[in-house]
Amino acid sequence: xxxxxxxxxxxxxxxxxxxxxxxxxxxxxxxxxxxxxxxxxxxxxxxxxxxxxxxxxxxxxxxxxxxxxxxxxxxxxxxxxxxxxxxxxxxxxxxxxxxxxxxxxxxxxxxxxxxxxxxxxxxxxxxxxxxxxxxxxxxxxxxxxxxxxxxxxxxxxxxxxxxxxxxxxxxxxxxxxxxxxxxxxxxxxxxxxxxxxxxxxxxxxxxxxxxxxxxxxxxxxxxxxxxxxxxxxxxxxxxxxxxxxxxxxxxxxxxxxxxxxxxxxxxxxxxxxxxxxxxxxxxxxxxxxxxxxxxxxxxxxxxxxxxxxxxxxxxxxxxxxxxxxxxxxxxxxxxxxxxxxxxxxxxxxxxxxxxxxxxxxxxxxxxxxxxxxxxxxxxxxxxxxxxxxxxxxxxxxxxxxxxxxxxxxxxxxxxxxxxxxxxxxxxxxxxxxxxxxxxxxxxxxxxxxxxxxxxxxxxxxxxxxxxxxxxxxxxxxxxxxxxxxxxxxxxxxxxxxxxxxxxxxxxxxxxxxxxxxxxxxxxxxxxxxxxxxxxxxxxxxxxxxxxxxxxxx
Amino acid sequence: xxxxxxxxxxxxxxxxxxxxxxxxxxxxxxxxxxxxxxxxxxxxxxxxxxxxxxxxxxxxxxxxxxxxxxxxxxxxxxxxxxxxxxxxxxxxxxxxxxxxxxxxxxxxxxxxxxxxxxxxxxxxxxxxxxxxxxxxxxxxxxxxxxxxxxxxxxxxxxxxxxxxxxxxxxxxxxxxxxxxxxxxxxxxxxxxxxxxxxxxxxxxxxxxxxxxxxxxxxxxxxxxxxxxxxxxxxxxxxxxxxxxxxxxxxxxxxxxxxxxxxxxxxxxxxxxxxxxxxxxxxxxxxxxxxxxxxxxxxxxxxxxxxxxxxxxxxxxxxxxxxxxxxxxxxxxxxxxxxxxxxxxxxxxxxxxxxxxxxxxxxxxxxxxxxxxxxxxxxx
Numbered sequence: 001x002x003x004x005x006x007x008x009x010x011x012x013x014x015x016x017x018x019x020x021x022x023x024x025x026x027x028x029x030x031x032x033x034x035x036x037x038x039x040x041x042x043x044x045x046x047x048x049x050x051x052x053x054x055x056x057x058x059x060x061x062x063x064x065x066x067x068x069x070x071x072x073x074x075x076x077x078x079x080x081x082x083x084x085x086x087x088x089x090x091x092x093x094x095x096x097x098x099x100x101x102x103x104x105x106x107x108x109x110x111x112x113x114x115x116x117x118x119x120x121x122x123x124x125x126x127x128x129x130x131x132x133x134x135x136x137x138x139x140x141x142x143x144x145x146x147x148x149x150x151x152x153x154x155x156x157x158x159x160x161x162x163x164x165x166x167x168x169x170x171x172x173x174x175x176x177x178x179x180x181x182x183x184x185x186x187x188x189x190x191x192x193x194x195x196x197x198x199x200x201x202x203x204x205x206x207x208x209x210x211x212x213x214x215x216x217x218x219x220x221x222x223x224x225x226x227x228x229x230x231x232x233x234x235x236x237x238x239x240x241x242x243x244x245x246x247x248x249x250x251x252x253x254x255x256x257x258x259x260x261x262x263x264x265x266x267x268x269x270x271x272x273x274x275x276x277x278x279x280x281x282x283x284x285x286x287x288x289x290x291x292x293x294x295x296x297x298x299x300x301x302x303x304x305x306x307x308x309x310x311x312x313x314x315x316x317x318x319x320x321x322x323x324x325x326x327x328x329x330x331x332x333x334x335x336x337x338x339x340x341x342x343x344x345x346x347x348x349x350x351x352x353x354x355x356x357x358x359x360x361x362x363x364x365x366x367x368x369x370x371x372x373x374x375x376x377x378x379x380x381x382x383x384x385x386x387x388x389x390x391x392x393x394x395x396x397x398x399x400x401x402x403x404x405x406x407x408x409x410x411x412x413x414x415x416x417x418x419x420x421x422x423x424x425x426x427x428x429x430x431x432x433x434x435x436x437x438x439x440x441x442x443x444x445x446x447x448x449x450x451x452x453x454x455x456x457x458x459x460x461x462x463x464x465x466x467x468x469x470x471x472x473x474x475x476x477x478x479x480x481x482x483x484x485x486x487x488x489x490x491x492x493x494x495x496x497x498x499x500x501x502x503x504x505x506x507x508x509x510x511x512x513x514x515x516x517x518x519x520x521x522x523x524x525x526x527x528x529x530x531x532x533x534x535x536x537x538x539x540x541x542x543x544x545x546x547x548x549x550x551x552x553x
Numbered sequence: 554x555x556x557x558x559x560x561x562x563x564x565x566x567x568x569x570x571x572x573x574x575x576x577x578x579x580x581x582x583x584x585x586x587x588x589x590x591x592x593x594x595x596x597x598x599x600x601x602x603x604x605x606x607x608x609x610x611x612x613x614x615x616x617x618x619x620x621x622x623x624x625x626x627x628x629x630x631x632x633x634x635x636x637x638x639x640x641x642x643x644x645x646x647x648x649x650x651x652x653x654x655x656x657x658x659x660x661x662x663x664x665x666x667x668x669x670x671x672x673x674x675x676x677x678x679x680x681x682x683x684x685x686x687x688x689x690x691x692x693x694x695x696x697x698x699x700x701x702x703x704x705x706x707x708x709x710x711x712x713x714x715x716x717x718x719x720x721x722x723x724x725x726x727x728x729x730x731x732x733x734x735x736x737x738x739x740x741x742x743x744x745x746x747x748x749x750x751x752x753x754x755x756x757x758x759x760x761x762x763x764x765x766x767x768x769x770x771x772x773x774x775x776x777x778x779x780x781x782x783x784x785x786x787x788x789x790x791x792x793x794x795x796x797x798x799x800x801x802x803x804x805x806x807x808x809x810x811x812x813x814x815x816x817x818x819x820x821x822x823x824x825x826x827x828x829x830x831x832x833x834x835x836x837x838x839x840x841x842x843x844x845x846x847x848x849x850x851x852x853x854x855x856x857x858x859x860x861x862x863x864x865x866x867x868x869x870x871x872x873x874x875x876x877x878x879x880x881x882x883x884x885x886x887x888x889x890x891x892x893x894x895x896x897x898x899x900x901x902x903x904x905x906x907x908x909x910x911x912x913x914x915x916x917x918x919x920x921x922x923x924x925x926x927x928x929x930x931x932x
Contacts, residue, residue, distance in 0.1 A: 115724075191725075192724065192725070194724075279688075279718075279720035279721065280687075280688035280690075280691070280720050280721065280722055281688055281690060281691055281720065282688065282690040282719040282720045283690050283691070283694055283705075283719075284687075284690065284691035284692075284693075284694035284695055284698075285691075288687075288691060288694065288695050288698070289694075289695070289698040289699075290698075290699070291699070294684070294695060297684070297686070297687065298684060298686070301686075382682045383678060383680060383681075383682040384682050384683070384684060386643070386646070386648060386678060387676070387678060387681075387682075387696065387735070388696075388699065389646070389647075389648060389667075390646045390648075390671060390674075390676035390678075390748075391671055391696060391699035391700050392668045392669070392671040392672045392699065392700060392701075393668065393671070393699055394667065394668045395667075547650075549643075549648065549649045549650060550643075550648040550649070551648075
């Protein structure tokens with residue numbers, strides 16, 4: 001009995017070392033990015049909300065439903081300094097980030113390996129039934145520990161209490177491990193890696209919603225908040241009134257999930273799941289008859305997910321514009337802090353806030369557009385482009401089919417963002433910005449987004465190796481858009497960001513995009529240039545694709 | 554092994570003949586190919602390649618390749634991985650632009666007239682990659698519709714013959730099943746030219762024979778097939794002509810019969826008297842003699858130039874020969890002649906040193922054969 005139990009785990013150590021060797025770069029990148037995020041957040045929060053008045057203004061904002069949804073239960077709102085802010089507003093996002101990382105990492109080494117058949121090779125060797133899962137969990141554990149150590153070091157840079165710093169990174173790591181446990185179960189139950197990680201990520205999203213619902217009932221949350229693994233981390237009252245016992249819930253649930261995973265593993269065949277997949281269509285729907293229909297089938301799922309995400313995010317943000325929350329908060333802030341005056345224009349607070357939210361939307365829509373172009377790259381490198389191009393389909397038609405759905409969805413996302421903001425504002429009785437102004441601003445952002453997407457197309461057509469370059473504009477668009485004015489960057493530096501929008505009424509300095517929420521006159525030349533540039537880059541890219549080898553070598 | 558392979562090919566021939574016959578019933582389902590002069594499309598040989606070169610950076614993938622495929626011809630395109638087969642096919646499909654030389658499909662330029670030419674061909678890639686969220690059936694319909702529409706009767710028949718479940722998502726298919734999806738899509742379409750890049754990799758022998766049946770069927774309808782492969786028995790079974798490609802050059806091409814004629818056959822004879830060895834070894838065109846006592850008799854193997862076979866037959870008639878087999882060179886041996894030096898580098902060399910590169914290769918091959926025979930006798 002004992003010997004057979006040991007044999008169930010045979011090879012765990014070897015596999016763990018192997019997984020870690022495969023993942024060392026991944027883990028390093030995650031740890032470095034997380035550490036950088038901690039540093040950035042601490043510095044940014046300390047700078048922007050450095051004094052008592054602005055802290056209290058922010059604390060009052062944190063009592064609104066939309067804020068509770070996107071932050072936490074609101075411990076320490078009475079004395080809302082850097083520590084409570086980190087715990088209340090950022091813990092959620094760090095938990096989501098490591099949760100998703102842990103899920104992807106675990107599924108990558110378990111169900112994905114099994115589905116590809118590589119695990120069969122491994123299992124045929126002297127390797128026990130549970131060794132793969134255990135080694136995968138070990139890898140995720142190491143990843144979480146490395147992230148925790150790096151994050152701890154980052155937190156120590158500030159002057160926050162050390163024991164709370166420790167609690168912070170430990171709670172994040174444990175939440176990551178809980179979701180790794182969830183993925184260990186879904187990887188056993190489902191037959192496909194995508195389904196396994198999909199269900200586990202859905203559990204993360206559900207955890208966000210459940211704790212949000214619980215937290216909205218009362219400041220500090222309610223019993224419902226304890227039905228979410230993210231809630232357990234947030235309920236530790238880090239930096240406010242630290243308590244450790246919610247961690248026990250995380251540890252217990254990790255053990256239970258591992259037990260369930262192991263139990264399922266002993267009851268199923270290799271390669272099989274517990275959930276069976278229902279058969280699909282034997283014949284294609286009549287509409288699946290063209291390259292564009294094919295491309296749309298490929299991105300329909302992610303387009304819908306983005307649209308739903310945009311709708312939730314912008315309707316929720318729009319609710320800030322109703323009532324007087326925003327006016328009073330920003331009014332106080334601006335009185336205290338001139339930097340805020342640069343970020344949020346006091347002359348038209350609602351307009352600026354709407355503009356900044358739409359800037360976020362523009363950056364996200366740009367990311368969607370670039371990833372849509374990269375789908376063409378994937379189709380090509382996977383050899384699927386070749387199959388379609390071997391049919392009577394011209395290069396023009398193929399590249400157009402790849403790009404049209406992406407461009408249309410990108411533009412629709414901006415319209416959706418604008419309408420969402422307006423709807424959120426309207427439901428809370430706000431009238432500061434009109435429907436036309438919102439939609440107009442959303443539309444103004446479309447040409448610069450498509451200019452960057454066009455750059456991605458041109459790069460794809462001529463130098464496909466440099467596919468990562470357009471992402472610079474996404475990052476830069478966000479940084480320059482948010483802080484460009486505050487840090488008084490020179491105009492020529494700011495002009496490298498095509499999302500640069502008019503900042504004040506009658507602004508004489510350079511801007512690409514007129515801000516239609518502000519009163520005129522507006523300078524439309526930048527917008528016209530960007531429109532022409534976008535079209536030119538699309539044509540240029542398609543022409544490059546027309547003349548190059550497929551697949552590009 | 555090559556001998557056994559030759560024999561197997563013979564028996565399969567008749568078996569497949571029967572299968573092909575049953576496929577022909579379905580001819581009515583498929584409209585006959587457009588005959589010359591009835592279309593506006595440019596006319597010419599389905600495939601004509603002369604002096605084709607293509608380099609990727611410093612790698613010369615194709616280096617002056619020649620290849621012609623006529624209507625109604627099944628052309629084998631042989632070469633190991635990396636010889637340039639897929640590159641040639643991608644040039645023919647207008648996916649890659651040639652550096653120099655000419656390639657034409659039906660007399661048209663595959664790069665400039667891709668769309669018009671693709672209406673007349675069907676393609677099966679070597680490593681079929683499908684859209685993971687589409688089912689096999691959806692992928693087949695899509696590919697057929699891109700070519701102008703699927704014939705549901707033909708599709709159903711092909712699915713049944715290839716034993717493929719079309720309702721599964723492509724990401725769940727094995728390599729063999731993905732290959733079947735591409736084959737069903739190709740044979741369901743009404744093409745004048747089928748370009749098949751290692752189409753049977755991943756298929757089991759039963760499915761391979763279904764595939765061979767369909768290749769014969771399209772051939773009998775006067776359509777052309779370019780079958781790239783490194784499975785020699787498959788090429789031997791269905792191809793009329795063979796082109797062997799090496800380092801981007803055609804090193805041998807022609808009908809299988811004419812290629813065999815250029816080379817030697819191997820002879821095994823059993824005689825009561827050991828004197829037969831010296832008699833035979835003295836005749837013109839005899840090479841690589843090997844003799845072993847086999848019970849009371851002597852068993853002798855040697856290769857002979859095909860032109861000198863009559864002399865051997867005459868000599869055998871006058872000697873007291875109790876067994877006599879002449880085996881034409883198998884495709885494997887033709888192939889090994891061109892790739893033998895690569896192989897012999899890793900093989901144990903017991904070269905008896907008759908000098909010259911080609912001769913050396915041949916003798917090494919003969920030596921390997923002899924060893925196999927000895928092994929066979931011992932067992």
